[in-house]
Amino acid sequence: MRKKLALAITGVATAFALTACGSSEPTADAAATLDPANPTVIKVGASPVPQADILNFIDENLAQEAGIDIDVVEYDDYVLPNTSLADGSLDANYFQTEAYLATEMKEKGYEFAHGAGVHVEPMTVFSKKFDNAEDVTEGTTVLLNNDPVNQIRGMRVLEEAGLLKNIADDDSVLTVEGDKEKNPLGLVLKDANAEQVPQYYMSDDSIGVAVINGNFIVQANLNKDEILAQESGENNPNANFLTWRDGEETPAIAKLEELLHSDEVRDYIEKTWNDGSVIAAF
Structure with a gap:
């Protein structure tokens, strides 16, 4: 059984702390109570x-033999997957990074655990006006994600591309825009919800450069020829992983965690996103 529920965009979570959050390996014996003839349903938000x-x-190719049936619930925002997990509407979710989860847990008191990284959606710098990062001119308008975790990731990519300098972990568009040392080109830094950044980039000619999350690059079908710079996947701490309520590592969750790190899933990621917009993290 599989069903999808598309939910309306409600905006990206606002968070202000970047703290560490430890992962937790499922301890349940995944094979002990799972029966392929009567698969266990696991409801996962993503x-x-x-x-x-x-x-x-996984649901179509690996789950039944493993004794699970994944009920996939789709979310178009970064808030509801965690609130739904906390209130018991979901058994697990799969959408977030360690830094984002740590902030959510600190700010909202969630008691969650998570597995190992599955994939990275690299932050990518796009421009319709410039062919190379070194061509970006003074005063160019740059659009970034407005949630603090991904905004600092975006500014790090801009720093690696030579467009910003000496970015600190607690920086934001507000602290960097007027700082001549950090922003020597006097770039006009703006931000918006993650899902809106590609929309504005495609429709607003005043935006010279945009830094876009990998998953929204895929959804918006952006032109890869417009890429100026991209976050590296190697040793990237921003991998997405499976998250569940702490202490509720059921056999079905343990089995799904195992399947998410299977050779079949790695091959699927590499073949499906061969443009590098999604990279396996294992």
Whole structure:
């Protein structure tokens, strides 16, 4: 059984702390109580791309033999997957990074555990006006994600591309825009919800550069020829993973965690997103 529920966009969570959050390996014996003839349903919330795609691949190709049946619930925002997990509407979710989860847990008191990283959606710098990062001119308008975790990731990519300098972990568009040392080109830094950044980039000619999350690159079908710079996947701490309520590592969750790190899933990721917009993290 599999069903999808597309939920309306409600905006990206606002968070202000970047703290560490430890992972927790499922301790349940995944094979002990799972029966392929009577699979256990596990309800998982996920972003549409690539998380739901990966879960659907597992559900269609690997789950039944493993004794689980994944009920995929799609969310178009970064808030509801955690509130739904906390209130018991979901058994697990798959959409977030360690830094984002740590902030959510600190700010909202969630008691969650998570597995190992599955994939990275690299932050990518796009421009319709410039062919190379070194061509970006003074005063160019740059659009970034407005949630603090991904905004600092975006500014790090801009720093690696030579457009910003000496970015600190607690920086934001507000602290950097007027700082001549950090912003020597006097770039006009703006931000918006993650799902809106590609929309504005495609429709607003005043935006010279945009830094876009990998999953929204796929959804918006952006032109890869417009890429100026991209976050590296190697040793990237921003991998997405499976999250569940702490202390509720059921056999079905343990089995799904195992399947998410299977050779079949790695091959699926590499073949489906061969443009590098999604990278396996294992």
